[in-house]
Amino acid sequence: EDQVTQSPEALRLQEGESSSLNCSYTVSGLRGLFWYRQDPGKGPEFLFTLYSAGEEKEKERLKATLTKKESFLHITAPKPEDSATYLCAVQAGGSGTYKYIFGTGTRLKVLA
Amino acid sequence: DTEVTQTPKHLVMGMTNKKSLKCEQHMGHRAMYWYKQKAKKPPELMFVYSYEKLSINESVPSRFSPECPNSSLLNLHLHALQPEDSALYLCASSLLAGTSTDTQYFGPGTRLTVL
Numbered sequence: 001e002d003q004v005t006q007s008p009e010a011l012r013l014q015e016g017e018s019s020s021l022n023c024s025y026t027v028s029g030l031r032g033l034f035w036y037r038q039d040p041g042k043g044p045e046f047l048f049t050l051y052s053a054g055e056e057k058e059k060e061r062l063k064a065t066l067t068k069k070e071s072f073l074h075i076t077a078p079k080p081e082d083s084a085t086y087l088c089a090v091q092a093g094g095s096g097t098y099k100y101i102f103g104t105g106t107r108l109k110v111l112a
Numbered sequence: 113d114t115e116v117t118q119t120p121k122h123l124v125m126g127m128t129n130k131k132s133l134k135c136e137q138h139m140g141h142r143a144m145y146w147y148k149q150k151a152k153k154p155p156e157l158m159f160v161y162s163y164e165k166l167s168i169n170e171s172v173p174s175r176f177s178p179e180c181p182n183s184s185l186l187n188l189h190l191h192a193l194q195p196e197d198s199a200l201y202l203c204a205s206s207l208l209a210g211t212s213t214d215t216q217y218f219g220p221g222t223r224l225t226v227l
Contacts, residue, residue, distance in 0.1 A: 034215060043116075043202050043218035044155065087154060089216075098168055100216070102154035 002027040004090050006103035013078055013110050021073040021106045023088035027099070033071050035064050036087045038105070044087055047073075078110045115139075116219035118203050124225045127193060133222045135186040135203030144186040145216060146178060147202040155202055161186060193226045200224075 003026045013019055025033070032051050036044035048057040050066040057064045061082065063074040073086055085105045093099045116137045125131050135144065143162050147155035160168035161180045175197075177189040186203055200221045208214035 032214075036218075041200070041221070041223065043118075043204075043221045046215055046217055049215045098160065100157055102156075104154055 004103040010107040024070040027092035031091045034089045038085045118219040133188040137205040141205035143206045145204040149200045
């Protein structure tokens with residue numbers, strides 16, 4: 001069964017304390033992995049798309065990496081405004097099929 | 113510009129009402145999506161439209177009726193909903209349609225409450 005799992009479920013960091021969020025997946029035919037940030041009551045905001053193992057993307061304090069089994073979202077020197085829920089999603093399936101599966105998210109709180 | 117707009121922002125309706133949610137994008141995207149998100153849960157895919165045709169229906173009850181009048185507009189018609197249908201309804205769009213791999217861009221959502 002296709003599955004996407006995120007850990008930890010919740011994370012509290014002090015401002016400036018770097019850390020990593022994990023997204024593990026078990027799917028057949030990975031086509032892409034996506035990271036989103038979601039603030040309470042709002043729609044997910046796109047961050048990164050990763051297509052193949054070894055790929056890395058960076059944006060400001062965030063860096064996403066991808067292996068054959070998992071993806072990491074590294075947050076360097078976070079600020080309080082980085083507090084949000086971070087979601088990963090996986091697109092999978094062969095020709096003619098479509099699966100877009102979200103993980104349950106990591107709720108990040110950065111304290112000043 | 114990667115903006116998807118949704119109206120209304122909030123909607124309260126009774127179980128016998130008929131209402132509609134609206135979604136628009138003007139990015140030339142060929143695929144549009146409806147998701148349902150309950151509190152502290154990830155979004156769940158409901159419908160996918162590719163080139164204005166319904167391509168995926170994730171076994172959604174018939175009280176939810178999607179419509180894609182043109183390539184920029186997506187509606188979700190609601191009728192005889194249940195209180196458990198209360199949720200954040202999200203619309204998304206992507207440039208490529210069908211089963212192509214592509215990034216989805218989300219709107220801000222409509223917060224629906226069913227009394």
